[in-house]
Amino acid sequence: MTATSNLEREIVSQPAEIAALLAREASHVAAIVAQLPPFEYIVIAARGSSDHAATYAQYAWAALGGYPVALAAPSLHTLYQTPPQLRGALVVGISQSGQSPDILAVVRDGKRQGRPTVAITNDRASPLALAADHVVELGVGAERSIAATKTYTAELAIIALFAAAWSGAAKASAALATVPRALEETLAAALAALTAAPPEPFAGMDRCVCIGRGYNLATALELALKLKEVASVLAMPYSSADFRHGPIAVIGERAPVLLIMPSGKAFDDMLLLAGDLRARGAALLVLSDAPAALALADLPVPLPVPAADWLSPLSAVLPGQVLALRLAEARHLDPDQPRGLHKVTRTL
């Protein structure tokens, strides 16, 4: 099969790109970790897909590094001009382009206050890269599709490298080594399960709910954004816990729900929710490696996983990217040029 869009080419490039990134940057990230002065918690500034990567960091850096993560509210640094004091913080900016003035403002305020700063970006010459003490490049080449795919998984991979370096555990590095194969197998499984538009009600859906928990809350957020950007589906992301606190009220008969539920510590909670949703008549698209979960699905999509729970988001996002692509194709939308979006969004 020949890729017909930049989006498809960028989706299928991920297993090789991420394998190369992990090999290339592991020692660099370890060296940065060794040089950082002591800090007590981490502030991350990011927008869009990079903010979803930051959500992954909120779990991975806390669980493996022990560091609480605060997601910055950039308008405090720009519109309101009331930046908080950042004593005790490591300040991290994540941005594919490295151009957004609000992300830059947070990192500059960190630097001004004498705090250590790290930039994670695809452009080492960007203002964000130039402002930070340390830069880790995504190095995945230019992303031509407006919707982020390979830059998102590259950001997750760098976050995973920091988590492994902070944990210092040999088993974290060993688990990381299983990521490239999980990406390959997941991509192959997704392309096989989603050769064209999915069956109804997913093919025709104009809205849906995407649910993940813990590490894969990030995946639910990113999958919902891809569906909005690429396929014009009004997709709403939730953690399973928050979903029960109100939004579950909107689920009626045949409502399409996408569940990201690899095996791991969040699985039992997701399985309970999947049962509740079935009882309400929802139509379930389930991404999982667990037969018990796939058996509940109207549309099961097998999800090969890396050797550790905390690494599952790196591969779990791939089927969602493929789904968004297939829906765009079936709807005769241009997957590379979503209506009214630009590659670099400069927000204050």
Added chain:
Amino acid sequence: MTATSNLEREIVSQPAEIAALLAREASHVAAIVAQLPPFEYIVIAARGSSDHAATYAQYAWAALGGYPVALAAPSLHTLYQTPPQLRGALVVGISQSGQSPDILAVVRDGKRQGRPTVAITNDRASPLALAADHVVELGVGAERSIAATKTYTAELAIIALFAAAWSGAAKASAALATVPRALEETLAAALAALTAAPPEPFAGMDRCVCIGRGYNLATALELALKLKEVASVLAMPYSSADFRHGPIAVIGERAPVLLIMPSGKAFDDMLLLAGDLRARGAALLVLSDAPAALALADLPVPLPVPAADWLSPLSAVLPGQVLALRLAEARHLDPDQPRGLHKVTRTL
């Protein structure tokens, strides 16, 4: 007009309840602030509407107190059993019921690590209240409707009291004194503007987008939740900045968009977005005190505001509550008993 539902009674009770709360708790909150040991940042654990109150705290406590705020990821403390180290943190749990085990787990982990802890809850005998060093009660009486209204504004009021105490500025207290009147005027204006179901496309909408920025990101989040819970509208909340990073792609002709845009530092950014949305053909419901904003609206709802930007969320949520109520009434839904929800949601 006689209130016909608990929801309506609870909505209209807010000006008096919040005025009483502010008078009752100001010195108590100041005394807690005086007793707290030094800390560098704040971790808040909350779910549902309380999490939206926490989003308000993220702005108000940073801008007035200088404290960065991290929203806890409770599953780190429960499912994954990998609580982060909390050195330097003040740990705050916000929960109407004080019952949810995951919120309790975060506060207990804070206490176990020797950190100061605060509970904000409507039940002083709840497990959350018993676990914390300091308790501030909402004291607004039992909330009988399942959808939170007065407990949400009460949580905002307590957060505002902490912000004023941390700022220590006389003008912060002076601005707080203008809140009760702003609540009264906003409620009256909302009831006058929304006597019954709104005009189309708002009356018949099954989905919409709610946008706020800065302090009123919390309002957008809470308004979207009310619309989902009470009126079964699939409402999606965004900050104006994040909305431009992708989701704006879903906006087509006559798409209903609700904009919360009181005058203040975030106003110019919201006004630019409102113009963009009009150019795309969106139908705008605008909540604002600014004529320039109301002039862009298909449905303008005047929004009287308190004397300071940072206090606008306390009143700005009222018209959204009234809108959700009116939609439920027009759709013959029971506003007090949304489909499939319970008042106390216990999540792990």
